Amino acid sequence: MTAIVLYCRPGFEKECGAEIQEKAAWNEMYGYLELKKNQGLVFFHLHDGSHGEALMKNLPLKRLIFARQWFVTLTEKIDLPDYNRVEAIVDALGNEWQYDDLRMEMADTNDGKALSKFCRKLAVPLRQGLRKVKVLTDKQSKTDVNQDGAILHALFLTGQTVVLGFSLARNSSNHVMGIPRLKFPSQSPSRSTLKLDEAFLHFIPKDEWETRLTSGMNAVDLGSAPGGWTYQLVRRGMMVTAIDNGPMAESLMETGQVKHKMMDGFKYVPMKQNVYWLVCDMIEKPQRVAKLMAEWLLNGYCKEAMFNLKLPMKGRYQQVTDDLQSIKDAFSQHNMTYELYAKHLYYDREEITVHARLLSPLPQK
Ligand SMILES: C[S@@+](CC[C@H](N)C(=O)[O-])C[C@H]1O[C@@H](n2cnc3c(N)ncnc32)[C@H](O)[C@@H]1O
Incomplete structure (x- = not known):
């Protein structure tokens, strides 16, 4: 079943869910919500699978207030083996489609932070594996992202469970999980x-x-x-x-x-x-x-x-x-x-x- 996965601030899943459900209904697309409470993750399961991509084409992400980033699922939640995780992910994707970038993502929580080290390590062989089968295109410069292309998202719910999906480059955030990491300028009198x-x-x-x-x-x-x-x-x-x-x-x-x-x-x-x-x-x-x-x-x-x-x-x-x-x-x-x-x-x-x-x-x- 196809879902749209949305990232928001932990604690705001209800607002993020209410918003996607309302705005999808304006486009006559319907589904039910699975909220991951305090994890900043919302799954909007669509009754009609074809609506996932259609919604991502028709609804600008910048029109959503509470969602920082989103993608439409390509797979259900996949249980990964202890070894050969790269092969398991490459197999699950097949080679019908091509993507310009890979985003390794996790919940914006303390557990998620703990996972990020694991994801960074896995990213290198996974990118290589995906390039080898031409599912991931050759490296582009950061400033030269193909706006007509698609981005592959791998959302790790745990070290053993991943959901794969894609977003459209021109209608998604440039930042991993929609989070820009800004440096606090020491001369500023406040963090705001x-x-x-x-x-x-x-x-x-x-x-x-x-x-x-x-x-x-x-x-x-x-x-x-x-x-x-x-x-x-x-x-x-x-x-x-x-x-x-x-x-x-x-x-x-x-x-x-x-x-x-x-x-x-x-x-x-x-x-x-x-x-x-x-x-x-x-x-x-x-x-x-x-x-x-x-x-x-x-x-x-x-x-x-x-x-x-x-x-x-x-x-x-x-x-x-x-x-x-x-x-x-x-x-x-x-x-x-x-x-x-x-x-x-x-x-x-x-x-x-x-x-x-x-x-x-x-x-x-
Ligand atoms: C969140 S702080 C602003 C922080 C500021 N933007 C910064 O980056 O340093 C809110 C400020 O609004 C001010 N404030 C609240 N009501 C106000 C009003 N009616 N007129 C002027 N200032 C007000 C408060 O005095 C307080 O300094």
Whole structure:
């Protein structure tokens, strides 16, 4: 039976499952869920096997909030022998299809971490074995991944059990298990800096950074203290107005690129319409933040917004859907076309990150 396997943050399997089930149903594809509780793994077993590949073609991964990565299964769970594991995997795959890359994956848990050493060791002979039978194409450079190609996933549930599957390169994450490993910059005053770093990498295509994420731009950071997000803007050469009643790190103030205003982020209005980026990490009710972000964009106070919406303890998927819908409704009421994407990023915890921008010009006032 074919399944779509989705990777999410451990503890968020219910949300990830509810989302794939709902979005598959929009495409008239149905199935049942097998959640691996606290392992960050969801199996969505499809009633019609042909729907696996169809869903991966029709539903963009970037439309899913809680899934970091996914693949469609090629095999059931395979029990591996103690010896000749490579042969067992090569045999199970056959040689009908070709893949451009192999991802060795496991749950994002402590048990999974323990497995990763075993997987690293097995990866070398497995790649060789798969290349020999031409199931894996010859090595490509990391920057030259064939966007029309497919990626082979080997998900190790234990050292003896593996599930094999594939994803489409153009509709999957470039990162193993959808996890980018970012280095914490020692000059940053807080670890939250990694959230904004990951958000820019995730939402803004690198070849557009020169025009959308560049030196000389003005930015506003709401809820900025102590300055982890401001640090990401400063290091990209932007001038930042930082709004928070709490203190900002001295090192950032010394750059001369930061103006700190001690005031309520809900009351601040920029004097000039020259702000490109609005970023917001205020710990506040998500409904309030969503409304504020829509207002900033619709008033032309900023061109693009990157912000967090805190997740409630219960009913998280419903709450997120409602918050995003409120932003979409506000844009639609003004007949605006827009881009709005949300993701539960790797460095997010009890929040999701949202990117929004209007695509149609605002009416002249
Ligand atoms: C998670 S921290 C921000 C961390 C920051 N992004 C960083 O990377 O260092 C949340 C901040 O929001 C601020 N905050 C909460 N409500 C606020 C409001 N209404 N106006 C301004 N700041 C607010 C808090 O003072 C706190 O410093």
